[in-house]
Amino acid sequence: MGVEGIGARVLRKEDKRFITGRGRYTDDMAPSKTAQAVFVRSPHAHARIVAIDTSRAKAAPGVIDVLTGADLAADKIGGLICGWMIHSKDGTPMKAGAHPAIARDVARHVGDQVAIVVAETKNQARDAAELVDVTYEELPAVVDLARATDPDAPQIHPEAPRNIIYEWSLGDAAATDAALARAAHLVTLDIANNRLVPNAIEPRSAIGSYDPAEEHFTLYNTSQNPHVARLVLSAFVGIAPEHKLRVVAPDVGGGFGSKIFIYPEETACLWASKRIGGRPVKWTADRSESFMVDAHGRDHLTHAQMAFDADHRIIGFKVATRANIGAYMSTFSSCVPTYLYATLLSGQYDIPAIYCEVDAIYTNTAPVDAYRGAGRPEATYLVERMMETAARELGVDPAELRRKNFIRTFPHQTPVIMAYDAGDYDATLDAALAAADYAGFGARKAEAARRGKLRGIGLSCYIEACGIAPSAAVGSLGAGVGLWESAEVRVNPVGTVEVLTGSHAHGQGHETTFAQLVNDRLGIGIDKIAIVHGDTDKVQFGMGTYGSRSGAVGMSAIVKALDKVEAKAKKIAAHLLEADESDIVIEDGKLKVAGTDREKSFLEVALAAYTGHSLPAGMEPGLKEGAFYDPTNFTFPAGTYVCEVEIDPGTGKTEIVQFVAADDFGKIINPMIVEGQVHGGIAQGIGQALLEEAVYDRESGQLMTGSYMDYAMPRADDLPSFRLMTTETICPGNPLGMKGCGEAGAIGSPPAVINAITDALGIRDIAMPATPARVWEAYRAAAPAMAAE
Template identity: 60%
Template sequence: MPKDHGIGASPKRREDVRFLTGAGNYTDDINVHGQAYVYFLRSDMAHGKINNIDTAAAADMPGVVRIFTGADFEGVGGLPCGWQITDKNGDPMKEPAHPVLAQGKVRHVGDPICAVVADSLEQARDAAEAIELDIEELPAVVDMPRALQADSPLVHDDLSDNLCYDWQFGTDTETTDKAFADAAHVTTLELVNNRLVANPMEPRVAVGDYNRANDESTLYTTSQNPHVIRLLMGAFVLGIPEHKLRVVAPDVGGGFGTKIFHYAEEAFCTFASRQINRAVKWTASRSEAFMSDAHGRDHVTKIELALDADNNFTAVRTNTYANMGAYLSTFASCTPTWLHGTLMAGNYRTPAVQVNVKAVFTNTVPVDAYRGAGRPEATYSLERLIDKAARELGADPIKLRRQNFITSFPYATPVAVEYDTGDYVATMDKMEEMIDVAGFPARRAESESKGMLRGLGINCFIEACGIAPSNLVGQLGARAGLYDAATVRVNATGSISVMVGAHSHGQGHETVFPQVVAEMLGIDESMIDIVHGDTSKIPFGMGTYGSRSLAVCGSAMVRATEKIINKAKKIAGHLLEASEADIELKDGQFSVAGTDKSVAWGDVTLAAYVPHNYPLEDIEPGLEETAFYDPANFTYPAGAYACEVEVDPETGKVTIAKFVSADDFGNVINPMIVEGQVHGGIAQGIGQALLENCSYDENGQLLSASYMDYAMPRADDLPQMSNYQVDHSCQTPCTHNPLGVKGCGEAGAIGSPPTVVNAVLDALNSGGHNVAHIDMPVSPSRVWAAING
């Protein structure tokens, strides 16, 4: 019988009460008395030299408080990058300045030039239209190989070229080349991992509020990462001491990675508020989001697989161009390197793996982490390559994968990570059962009888979550620690406030975290409140990304709760006149082992704050503990996915008939929330595979800057719920965190794109169309063109 509370149960999400009744408190709901509004005048050209900005007429317009340009930020720091990459020659990456407002040049469509602060948004917008700009348009570069040519326009004039870094990792070149020279078969594939726009429900918002009385600044922002925003903005951009800077991220409507980063608008609102001694608010329009939110993916890759005569994998070699855009966003540099290259071994015993990445500056919006961040790119390249190899060899794609699976753990890969646990055979078995591989020929025949082509695509993947440990990532160039923290504060009446460094923006932390603490203490979950998203209430935290919340912050919460239990046992032992070592805690009762003597949780917590009956020299009053947790390793969720599609050969339209996922997330705290996370990720992956594409023309103009031109997945693009099955019964617990969890937030977005594309190509080839590859999005026009040669 399913549990109704604690670890393993699926209680309804408590936060949904306020979300579904319109009682949420989002950043745009926050209005400070007397606030002004800002409108950013953004560049409409991709590359240009700023000769003059004339704001005189605009400054005299009604309601205008002040107009800011790049000149106002001279002496103010630029937006920093949080990870330094060292290239294959041992040289540090190039880090051009990223000013809050453009200085000297504009470098992409959407680059902010001026900021008009006025009494109303309408007045600010009207004044912006009166600003006279003299900008000399320069040639733009969008194509990455072109950007690296000697005669290419320079995105940054102070650099010698547009190469940010040339990074190489894994097996040495001599060994890798020999593996390919000795191979019985080599499969080569060139592919594009298409650029995406995250498009969360809630656009970004920033409200800067300066209090002159105490010289304190508050920033309200739509962020996954309030403490990191405080650190980066305070220390590196504006020079505000941390004790004078508060960052609050209230309810946030989705992020998908794009709200991890520190953005110019946050720094501007905080800076401007201090300058005019008045709160300043900015809310992005959806069109602004398309040209100011960090984009995702955008890799161009050549990948090769070497196999011996028995079809064993002997080497993988990849060469990738990774687009950085016009500036380095906060974690842009590590996404195509340490978050991508370290996963190129996948689930397979491949003795040699070599990864080369050239990161390139172009006149486009900066690119950074998007759901999965590097792991989807690695998985897509590898799993498309394996499917192509199977077709060239005439091998069953499932059997080829099974033959090369890692089956013994722990397993150290050639790309410097060690998988602690896993069972890839079990997830593959479960996937085959769910998709009913044996029944597929009959379903294909039925589709063909209707004039449709049917394909089955599969994919196996592994990802690395809970990036750690800090001493390792520090050696790899991370400029921040990757631990997390939690404070458990027990009140006198027994209720609990848990302050966590992880931020919830859709993951259900307010429901899941209490399940863990309640199980440990044996009390009702309703007694536990989760506090997050406010740097003034939480000691520190590294935010939410990379499926780290439970594995890292949840582990800190467990450690803090263990400290609470240890101290509470001391108090209970004194109340029961027994040794602390003899005290047991079960179902909210402290008892003396082997006796019927007990005292309730509430009595012990009251005694902690009314210490009339215990010696202060042994036990200090109060019941509050803080713990920091720095993981010893990544966690390694893994899965096997399958998809069946029908393709209409007359139109090229692809319909997903069925999708199944078998995941190993280690221990599962709340199955309902895990299922929802996987569903959401799969929907995003299907969007990338079939629909979404952020496109620029040769002059750097963004062609897909609205929902008129950027195709988001809708309900009818996804399989019906009856044909959409999620399983997480294959569980190999993580060995190095106290909960045994691995993380589930990104799996669906990692596993689904290659699964869908493999299915489409299987359908086309079953119909006699010899198609080796179609780049994402596999749109009807691309499918139709492939069918018709």
């Protein structure tokens, strides 16, 4: 490890421009003659669009045009797609309803766009939008997941009878039922995973621009995967052929999954630009729009049964989940409650039989798709709540019940597709228990009781699957794209390096960590290394950033490209130094003949590659190489989190007095950046456990938590100081041995918090978010039983 190489705690290169206000976000872009767009949105959760009168709006000051779904259909612009095909257990394909970029006949959730107003200024567009006269025939709505499939429930899409998109299953039903039948102890829980609203610091924004001379479109967009956006907009929506569409995702202020997807607004902005003669059309969401129309996360109802034998070993696990998909299928919504959820139901445990059924259901709510962790938080929450409940029912220590059931032999094939390649779950459990002083909890609980407080401790042993790969595997499961990554390493004549990557950064620190990798290989300073991403005209193709894939997949592609650069550079150096190629080593930015003082600087070798005066016979000039990397397996980060809480029984207020996280991320490039990722993930997980929930009125379908006044985001004083540590088992599936760290905190923390609260209250379950009101009510209900003990 060098001072800037792999493993070094290097300050992030990109932070200087961000903290000094010099970031360049989509909303900062101001192409010449840019017009402003505002969407007219449905005030109803479900309504037939009878008529739209745009005449007054078109006559308003500054208005350039007002366009509707009828105009969109007349131009033969296609609808949005879901990119992962799921088949029901009877073999029939999922029943996806149409999703136009502007609703033409029916609005299906509050905020569904029914027209776009384009004007000289945003205020003029806003004023004109209020003049668009839409005649609605309000229809009955259903937002309650438990009622959405009732025979008399409102029908949302004609393609999906009873609002069921698919009825899917995974695992061995017969073996699991047999295990449940012979169980010495059976644990049963009904668990809800609450709906969340993503809240990135930068709202979504799009600028669509059409050049009539070249018949070429450009989209500036807040996207986590600009190449996939271009692919979908060209091949499926039909905006333009791919070579006539450029997508640029500049600085993006947070994503957390919500900016993976292809949204209606970017389609509409591109199309509107062409309709008004080529002027750029810009739209930036206000926070109210973000609450209403950005893809939400989670929202599961699950009935689960876990079977144990007389020795307290798990012998079977049966799960039935209803997943709310919202009013439309978003880009990856179909795979989140299936292949990103059910495949992780084995957790860290050696479970011989698992069977999971998932029903995906439409409701008149905002679409639901991947949100930090995407399926894995839902799986971990279910597994770890079951394990904690089982320990209490069996009267055994929760840590020891987990330890008894750990997988210890690798590779390990689970009953639900995943083949875990490496891990040491005892190591993270031991590290977390020691750091949390688990053995001393009883004394702390007694001391808290003397102060009138209820103290509880909760564990969570999580595992996740990162990298979402390999392409052949996900293709066989219905994915519409491969999940490889690309990279190109360009060494310039003066020895500086540009790395073009198909990954995308929106807060992860790629400009630093990717440069550290190059430094580690070539020995040049990270100040001489530029990371280029987010522009489909610069990077040939890439799959973007989500699922903690940028390290294990994106950096592995860079490694492959660097292998080629290094091999060519050594050939050139050997030629210049009149040495054998096998004797050339790279150290401290120099190519040396091992065991001698003969050397060439990296700059000299790069310059020689481009001057071309003295190269090995038959060698092409230049020092630029590209590579694609398709992983052989997912990666499997894992860890143990311990949460300790104190509850004020008079108010229901929960204080997290200690939070310990022990993670195994494999090889770590920059520990400081990893710590930041874990901090952020834990904060989001605690937010879900204690504060956050998207709530709709069950009759009208209105979003009741549509602002920060009603949707409680965690603040600094809601969070403790986290104690973090890592163990290391090297991932054998990629050249760097990395596993991924970006989602772990959000996956492992919610069950740890809820396990601690239920421990403190002496109850089986409490719904997330465990607000003071819910905790107080649970305490009041449990108090007589607690007093009797």
